[in-house]
Amino acid sequence: MAARSGEFDLIARHFAPIAQRNPAALSLKDDAAVFSSPPGSEIVVTTDALVADVHFRNVDSPETVAQKVLRVNLSDLAAMGAVPGGVVLTTGYNRDLSEDWIACFAKSFGKDCEAFDVSLLGGDTVGTPGPTFFSLTAFGYVPAGRALRRDFARPGDVLAVTGTLGDAALGLSVLAGELQTLDAAHRAFLQDRYWVPQPRFEVSQACMATGSRIAAMDLSDGLAGDCRKICDASQVGMIFYQDQMPVSDAANAVLAQNSSRWTQILGGGDDYELLIAGSKDDIAALGNRVTVIGEVTERIGEVLIRGLDGKMAELASGGFDHFKE
Amino acid sequence: MAARSGEFDLIARHFAPIAQRNPAALSLKDDAAVFSSPPGSEIVVTTDALVADVHFRNVDSPETVAQKVLRVNLSDLAAMGAVPGGVVLTTGYNRDLSEDWIACFAKSFGKDCEAFDVSLLGGDTVGTPGPTFFSLTAFGYVPAGRALRRDFARPGDVLAVTGTLGDAALGLSVLAGELQTLDAAHRAFLQDRYWVPQPRFEVSQACMATGSRIAAMDLSDGLAGDCRKICDASQVGMIFYQDQMPVSDAANAVLAQNSSRWTQILGGGDDYELLIAGSKDDIAALGNRVTVIGEVTERIGEVLIRGLDGKMAELASGGFDHFKE
Numbered sequence: 264m265a266a267r268s269g270e271f272d273l274i275a276r277h278f279a280p281i282a283q284r285n286p287a288a289l290s291l292k293d294d295a296a297v298f299s300s301p302p303g304s305e306i307v308v309t310t311d312a313l314v315a316d317v318h319f320r321n322v323d324s325p326e327t328v329a330q331k332v333l334r335v336n337l338s339d340l341a342a343m344g345a346v347p348g349g350v351v352l353t354t355g356y357n358r359d360l361s362e363d364w365i366a367c368f369a370k371s372f373g374k375d376c377e378a379f380d381v382s383l384l385g386g387d388t389v390g391t392p393g394p395t396f397f398s399l400t401a402f403g404y405v406p407a408g409r410a411l412r413r414d415f416a417r418p419g420d421v422l423a424v425t426g427t428l429g430d431a432a433l434g435l436s437v438l439a440g441e442l443q444t445l446d447a448a449h450r451a452f453l454q455d456r457y458w459v460p461q462p463r464f465e466v467s468q469a470c471m472a473t474g475s476r477i478a479a480m481d482l483s484d485g486l487a488g489d490c491r492k493i494c495d496a497s498q499v500g501m502i503f504y505q506d507q508m509p510v511s512d513a514a515n516a517v518l519a520q521n522s523s524r525w526t527q528i529l530g531g532g533d534d535y536e537l538l539i540a541g542s543k544d545d546i547a548a549l550g551n552r553v554t555v556i557g558e559v560t561e562r563i564g565e566v567l568i569r570g571l572d573g574k575m576a577e578l579a580s581g582g583f584d585h586f587k588e
Numbered sequence: 589m590a591a592r593s594g595e596f597d598l599i600a601r602h603f604a605p606i607a608q609r610n611p612a613a614l615s616l617k618d619d620a621a622v623f624s625s626p627p628g629s630e631i632v633v634t635t636d637a638l639v640a641d642v643h644f645r646n647v648d649s650p651e652t653v654a655q656k657v658l659r660v661n662l663s664d665l666a667a668m669g670a671v672p673g674g675v676v677l678t679t680g681y682n683r684d685l686s687e688d689w690i691a692c693f694a695k696s697f698g699k700d701c702e703a704f705d706v707s708l709l710g711g712d713t714v715g716t717p718g719p720t721f722f723s724l725t726a727f728g729y730v731p732a733g734r735a736l737r738r739d740f741a742r743p744g745d746v747l748a749v750t751g752t753l754g755d756a757a758l759g760l761s762v763l764a765g766e767l768q769t770l771d772a773a774h775r776a777f778l779q780d781r782y783w784v785p786q787p788r789f790e791v792s793q794a795c796m797a798t799g800s801r802i803a804a805m806d807l808s809d810g811l812a813g814d815c816r817k818i819c820d821a822s823q824v825g826m827i828f829y830q831d832q833m834p835v836s837d838a839a840n841a842v843l844a845q846n847s848s849r850w851t852q853i854l855g856g857g858d859d860y861e862l863l864i865a866g867s868k869d870d871i872a873a874l875g876n877r878v879t880v881i882g883e884v885t886e887r888i889g890e891v892l893i894r895g896l897d898g899k900m901a902e903l904a905s906g907g908f909d910h911f912k913e
Contacts (some may be wrong), residue, residue, distance in 0.1 A: 289737065289738075289739075292738060292739075292817065292820070292821050293668070293737055293738045293739075293805075293821070294634060294664040294665075294667040294668055294738070294804075294805055294806055295632045295633055295634035295664050295665065295667070295668045295670070295728075296632070296633050296634070297630050297631070297632050297633075297668065297730065297735045298630065298631055298633070299625070299629075299630045299631065299732060300624070300625055300631065304624075305622050305623060305624045306622070306623055306624065306625065306631065307620045307621070307622050308620055308621050308622075308623070308674075308676060308709060308710060308725075308727070309619060309620035309621070309676075309710060310676040310677075310678050310710060310711060310712050310723075310725060311678075311712050312678045312680060312712045312714050312723065314680060314714055314715075314716045314718075316717070317714065317715065317716060317717075318714070339619040339620050340619075340620065342619040342620070343618070343619055343620045343622065345620070349633075351633060351634075351635040351725055352635075353635050353636075353637045353678075353723040355637060355639060355721055355723075384633060385633060385634060385635060386635060387635050387636050387637045387723070389637050389639055389642065389643070390639075390642065391639045391642060391718060391719060391721065392641070392642075392718070392719060393639075393716060393717070393718015393719045393721075394716060394717060394718045396680055396716065396718075396721060398635075398637065398678040398680075398712070398723035400633075400635060400676055400725035402633070403620075405622065407624060410622045412614070412618055413614075413617060413618045413619070414617075414618075479619075480618075480619055481619055492617065495617070496617050496618070
């Protein structure tokens with residue numbers, strides 16, 4: 264076992280300073296944190312865990328792992344139309360992990376909390392003989408009754424997404440040693456998209472500002488698989504248009520070399536972009552912050568894609584299922 | 589890898605039924621859960637993780653592990669004077685764990701949630717090549733400004749505890765094959781105290797009912813170590829009286845055989861009893877649900893114990909520190 268501080272010292276040294284921002288955390292010195300929600304709001308809560316070499320690579324830097332742990336959860340808050348409030352973080356450190364790694368993780372985590380105006384309210388720090396894991400629970404607030412829900416899609420709605428699709432999956436391919444002929448800037452861009460998701464609060468707040476019924480979810484496991492969750496919840500079907508998919512310059516360069524990489528654009532995970540369904544006017548109000556990629560149909564559970572060749576096909580699921588992978 | 593359902597199937601089959609109790613969970617089918625806190629209340633949040641073969645034994649039954657995961661967190665809510673509301677549960681299952689184990693875990697977890705009137709609001713289920721882990725975040729409610737805090741102890745206060753001390757530590761000794769000469773009923777009692785903690789909501793609500801300043805915390809790492817957390821937060825010292833420590837019949841039988849087991853009574857973890865500091869009258873109002881074991885002094889950070897021989901000594905910490913153990 265590496266020489267390292269004990270649990271209480273680790274918390275006091277690296278995490279308590281981050282928690283000073285909000286008195287609700289009671290400086291991490293009590294049994295629990297105490298906070299209140301703004302009047303007229305509901306509390307949105309979500310939790311996501313990351314396990315080393317399952318959800319991130321053991322060799323990834325502590326700085327980007329910290330950002331990913333926070334941001335995959337903030338992305339869920341954005342998907343509900345919530346503004347972020349606080350987080351509690353449980354860390355299970357492999358016992359051979361150095362205190363340097365933990366210090367870098369905590370520093371980056373604190374910086375990212377500040378960037379998103381999020382308070383670290385509490386947590387638990389344990390040792391594990393297995394792979395390092397992080398489990399984060401995030402809270403946010405929405406005006407009561409106004410959350411963007413997956414069961415809000417209706418036939419005739421327009422489907423739109425934020426950002427570009429498939430970059431993170433291609434980034435993981437780059438990190439696995441593939442796509443070596445791609446130019447360095449494109450490779451770097453794709454890797455970064457895998458390492459550091461961008462919670463889309465600006466777009467989700469624009470959705471909230473419409474005051475309308477809008478369905479939203481974040482794409483963590485790929486468009487093809489995740490879109491079915493809105494279909495299930497709303498009892499609808501969907502049609503996508505392949506030629507309207509937003510694709511980054513880097514991903515376009517990959518597709519130019521090998522069009523079979525489209526499976527990663529359509530089905531690859533870790534994008535954390537928002538899939539949004541709403542009336543044509545409401546989606547139009549979001550402007551060029553989103554790209555229209557399809558429409559909602561009344562054919563329950565049927566997900567079609569109009570290919571680049573103009574032909575319709577079923578969009579295979581390909582959702583990443585952690586046990587089957 | 590054992591044949592087993594994928595992540596989504598596991599959630600749908602074993603956890604979604606538990607979540608039906610509260611519409612706030614959105615049947616675990618959205619990005620996050622949405623709930624509201626009672627008017628005039630604050631939200632109390634706590635999180636605790638358990639790792640197989642660190643915080644529970646790999647051979648422990650899924651039924652008691654489920655109870656422990658829930659109850660160690662509920663115990664923190666009780667320590668704040670909160671009534672329980674909801675929980676989110678992250679489970680990292682070792683990939684060789686059978687679906688039977690998971691089914692038994694989920695069933696017991698659901699039953700215990702019902703017993704404590706707690707809603708499962710969401711969670712995350714992941715696979716891990718390492719030891720199985722659970723990370724639970726629990727929410728509860730307290731009337732605004734009324735939480736029982738660790739920094740509320742004052743010199744002259746009386747110290748009291750719920751239940752009996754050291755049973756869980758002795759139970760772990762039994763499970764490790766020690767204490768074989770103890771009679772079977774005592775051994776069973778001690779093991780059960782290790783497996784299934786009892787969150788002390790009745791006492792903490794009685795504390796709340798006094799309407800007074802009362803400090804409380806739950807003893808997860810042993811009295812000797814944990815009491816210092818109140819000393820630190822309140823800037824006080826403490827004196828305990830060994831002859832007043834509440835000891836179960838089973839633990840008394842152990843002590844009769846070997847008085848060195850007192851170190852487990854005073855310093856052993858996993859009791860999840862409440863340590864309470866308040867005025868003499870307020871503690872008296874709690875009646876025989878608590879045992880007075882000492883008093884608060886103004887000697888900051890000094891923790892003394894008057895031994896069975898009547899002599900004063902420093903109470904060594906012996907708090908369980910997960911990295912140093």
